[in-house]
Amino acid sequence: MISVLLIGKGNIATHLFEAFSNLKEIKVTQINSRELDNIPNADITIIAVSDDAIAEVSNKINNNFVVHTSGSFAMTHLKNKTRKGVFYMLQTFTKNKKVDFSKVPFCLEAEDKNDYQLLEKLAKLLSEHNYNIDSEQRKRLHVAAVFVNNFTNHMYKIGNDICKENNIPFKILGPLIDETASKIKTLSPEKAQTGPAIRNDEETIKNHLNLLSENNKEIYKLLTKSIQNGN
Amino acid sequence: MISVLLIGKGNIATHLFEAFSNLKEIKVTQINSRELDNIPNADITIIAVSDDAIAEVSNKINNNFVVHTSGSFAMTHLKNKTRKGVFYMLQTFTKNKKVDFSKVPFCLEAEDKNDYQLLEKLAKLLSEHNYNIDSEQRKRLHVAAVFVNNFTNHMYKIGNDICKENNIPFKILGPLIDETASKIKTLSPEKAQTGPAIRNDEETIKNHLNLLSENNKEIYKLLTKSIQNGN
Structure with a gap:
């Protein structure tokens, strides 16, 4: 006991x-x-x-x-x-x-x-x-948790906002969200990456930026750059 | 047929x-x-x-x-x-x-x-x-998909990088990643948000920034600001 x-x-x-x-x-x-x-x-x-x-x-x-x-x-x-x-x-x-x-x-x-x-x-x-x-590892693990939880949830929020603005039900993104989370159990996140950033598809990136609010544009640009730089 | x-x-x-x-x-x-x-x-x-x-x-x-x-x-x-x-x-x-x-x-x-x-x-x-x-909706849905898939996966990559640097197995973040994805099926992403950004916990945010590389620091700052601004 x-x-x-x-x-x-x-x-x-x-x-x-x-x-x-x-x-x-x-x-x-x-x-x-x-x-x-x-x-x-x-x-x-x-x-x-x-x-x-x-x-x-x-x-x-x-x-x-x-x-x-x-x-x-x-x-x-x-x-x-x-x-x-x-x-x-x-x-x-x-x-x-x-x-x-x-x-x-x-x-x-x-x-x-x-x-x-x-x-x-x-x-x-x-x-x-x-x-x-140990405490040093835990401090850093906590930062990692902010990225995979709080910041990921914010990506979902932006996805939800875009859906709402365009009369699209947010649940349409559910299977993609699940698969994104599930994929990295068998593949490293680095290898799992797809999309216009990693493909250097400048045309699509340009088109996407034109559709975004100033705030989301800034996030899109920074994350695209980070994916492309591999860091 | x-x-x-x-x-x-x-x-x-x-x-x-x-x-x-x-x-x-x-x-x-x-x-x-x-x-x-x-x-x-x-x-x-x-x-x-x-x-x-x-x-x-x-x-x-x-x-x-x-x-x-x-x-x-x-x-x-x-x-x-x-x-x-x-x-x-x-x-x-x-x-x-x-x-x-x-x-x-x-x-x-x-x-x-x-x-x-x-x-x-x-x-x-x-x-x-x-x-x-329709085509207009689809274009925007595709942008939303970039956020919830490519950018979310990049959050996982940063989490993985932090784990690797500190000798922590990445799988330790698996349940948190799953729960983050699952939570928004019953709660809107806005309501599901937790963590130092939404709590305005400046002390923790400062400590986190001190632990990050220049690239990740920039991402952390921008996403924290975006969460706090509610956009």
């Missing part, structure tokens, strides 16, 4: 609480980060609050082993005087949408070897995808 | 030929676009060649009904003196990878109503996703 204390009431804390609650191997408690007067002890204390609150919250905790769930916050910046670690899930969580934790990659880090094994044991109860990722 | 003549030996022509060959309702012939001496007649003649060759190829054809498969070429630019149409598949095709045509959206256009119905009949043998898309 592993006892887990979850601090925070946001998206990640709530999803984790639900998942842990369903496992008989785990005894889980959840508290609000604003009510830190009587903090219960636990084998693992997970701080799941926004980045700018982690330092302050961790400063108030004396539990043996304290981890956070952030992609960009260094483990050593935790302010508890006890042992430290990281329990970062590389996934986007949506409020009110059930999370399939079995598909979530867990990025783990701990100062102490036994603590690492404990984190690994906890993660494995939810998912078989566990990675030892 | 619908007779189909496919002109071209590229990716699209080859995948279509294979799919049509498996259907008893269709009699299909495929010829090379460089051997247009003895062109067999057919109910539908499909020119599946690169954009810059469509005009020349169509100029040599006297068959009753001629369509092309391009996303950006206007129907009226076909040079045959007979009836014209478009049979555009909104999907990315990979050499040697089987296409599941049942998931491919077909964008159809024809000058003549009966021709349109014939195209629709043909498309429906492969997929239930058929759309009446």
Whole structure:
């Protein structure tokens, strides 16, 4: 039995609480980060609050082993005087949408070897995808995640905007979006690239630019140049 | 029985030929676009060649009904003196990878109503996703496809590059990529957006920029600005 204390009431804390609650191997408690007067002890204390609150919250905790769930916050910046670690899930969580934790990659880090094994044991109860990722790697992984998630989603938004302006149902792009995501499981993104940029099809590029708003034109130009330069 | 003549030996022509060959309702012939001496007649003649060759190829054809498969070429630019149409598949095709045509959206256009119905009949043998898309809409849809496919794939490439540089397996980003693509089936891309840009988290943005190459920094800045401006 592993006892887990979850601090925070946001998206990640709530999803984790639900998942842990369903496992008989785990005894889980959840508290609000604003009510830190009587903090219960636990084998693992997970701080799941926004980045700018982690330092302050961790400063108030004396539990043996304290981890956070952030992609960009260094483990050593935790302010508890006890042992430290990281329990970062590389996934986007949506409020009110059930999370399939079995598909979530867990990025783990701990100062102490036994603590690492404990984190690994906890993660494995939810998912078989566990990675030892140190704070430097995690920082960069978080940037990569911004590109493949936030920026990709913005590409979808621009696609949606173009569809809306031209009375085309956005769902027409669904299969292409799926195939684009699926293709890179068997082909590197570099090899998967197609389209006017990589073909140096200047005629089509020119025609496309003529159809775009100033903002989207700038994005189109920059990404086309980047694809063509291979960087 | 619908007779189909496919002109071209590229990716699209080859995948279509294979799919049509498996259907008893269709009699299909495929010829090379460089051997247009003895062109067999057919109910539908499909020119599946690169954009810059469509005009020349169509100029040599006297068959009753001629369509092309391009996303950006206007129907009226076909040079045959007979009836014209478009049979555009909104999907990315990979050499040697089987296409599941049942998931491919077909964008159809024809000058003549009966021709349109014939195209629709043909498309429906492969997929239930058929759309009446005129040349103006198609041109813009093609631009949208560049954003959600080519540019999204470039986001994956940058993610892959960052992983490689930091000894992180790229597959760790797989579930996030999948969830990003899946989320917009139930949520608009605008509502699905998360991350430092939309949160106006200037601290994280600054930290991310410090980790990036000049090229990727430029992309990060422009896309962050675009997300924040809501355009």
